[in-house]
Amino acid sequence: MSFKNKTVLITGASSGIGAATAIAFAKEGANLSIIGRNQEKLAITASQCSEHGQVPLVIVADVTKDEDLIRAVDTTVEQFGGIDVLVNNAGLMRFASILDENIMEAYDQTFDTNLRAVFRLTNLAAPHLIKTGGNIVNISSIAALKMPDHPSHITYYVSKAAVDHFTRCIAAELASKGVRVNSVNPGPVRTDFADNIGLSREEAVGFWERSGKLTALGRICEPEEIADMTVFLASDKARGITGASFVVDNGKLVKIKTP
Numbered sequence: 001m002s003f004k005n006k007t008v009l010i011t012g013a014s015s016g017i018g019a020a021t022a023i024a025f026a027k028e029g030a031n032l033s034i035i036g037r038n039q040e041k042l043a044i045t046a047s048q049c050s051e052h053g054q055v056p057l058v059i060v061a062d063v064t065k066d067e068d069l070i071r072a073v074d075t076t077v078e079q080f081g082g083i084d085v086l087v088n089n090a091g092l093m094r095f096a097s098i099l100d101e102n103i104m105e106a107y108d109q110t111f112d113t114n115l116r117a118v119f120r121l122t123n124l125a126a127p128h129l130i131k132t133g134g135n136i137v138n139i140s141s142i143a144a145l146k147m148p149d150h151p152s153h154i155t156y157y158v159s160k161a162a163v164d165h166f167t168r169c170i171a172a173e174l175a176s177k178g179v180r181v182n183s184v185n186p187g188p189v190r191t192d193f194a195d196n197i198g199l200s201r202e203e204a205v206g207f208w209e210r211s212g213k214l215t216a217l218g219r220i221c222e223p224e225e226i227a228d229m230t231v232f233l234a235s236d237k238a239r240g241i242t243g244a245s246f247v248v249d250n251g252k253l254v255k256i257k258t259p
């Protein structure tokens, strides 16, 4: 699955799944453009990619800002001459139920990052992907496919359901232009996601432990497992796959609940 001379643009590469994905593509020889807001964490990802001979273009950018996304695409194309793969990975979760006063604040934050940024970056990158016959992998979630565990998770769940339908719609539109579009839908994955939703380090450990017990296989994924699926979907081995969503959840969706 060599990505030599291919350019991969990854959002949210400062942490978790995005960082592991950048490293996985670096191992396959890809040129990398990595995006996030946290400069220190991006530098760590960059140095881990460099160990595999690929020094990434580091773009400190907020995916909710159009001007940052325009800069990210422009500088990537200037540096590498094009874009072959876009990984829309940056995402977050905010809590509010439909009965809460802060529901629209949670909605705006969640949708700006999880959906609007995916729309805008896809819009900006698509002409370049058409030129290279490239493809897109959106990092969705099993949240797109099930009911929330709690009513306060609604904005996250609805945003990820929208990401899946966006994937299918854009796959349909771009197929005739030679561009594939797919999503990966992880179940629980051990990343900084729990810390970034406001849990303490100790609470996060408990959260991941409980999450493992809720899967059929009794474990959660490491970010590298999601990265492997993403690299596969972006590769020529997946040349017949588009408009599809791939669950990687240790059987969380199929776990039989004992009464």
Ligand SMILES: NC(=O)c1ccc[n+]([C@@H]2O[C@H](COP(=O)([O-])OP(=O)(O)OC[C@H]3O[C@@H](n4cnc5c(N)ncnc54)[C@H](OP(=O)(O)O)[C@@H]3O)[C@@H](O)[C@H]2O)c1
Pocket (backbone or CB within 6 Å): 011, 012, 013, 014, 015, 016, 017, 018, 035, 036, 037, 038, 039, 041, 061, 062, 063, 064, 089, 090, 091, 092, 113, 139, 140, 141, 142, 185, 186, 187, 188, 189, 190, 191, 192, 193, 194, 196
């Ligand atoms: N972990 C799980 O259990 C799980 C399960 C299903 C799906 N997912 C999905 O996987 C994706 C990656 O999450 P993760 O688990 O790796 O979580 P994470 O460790 O919290 O990473 C989230 C990434 O998103 C970036 N990000 C968030 N807002 C951003 C913004 N406005 N601009 C630029 N970057 C932004 C963060 O970068 P900065 O902080 O540097 O900006 C960070 O790199 C998300 O879409 C998430 O919904 C995760």
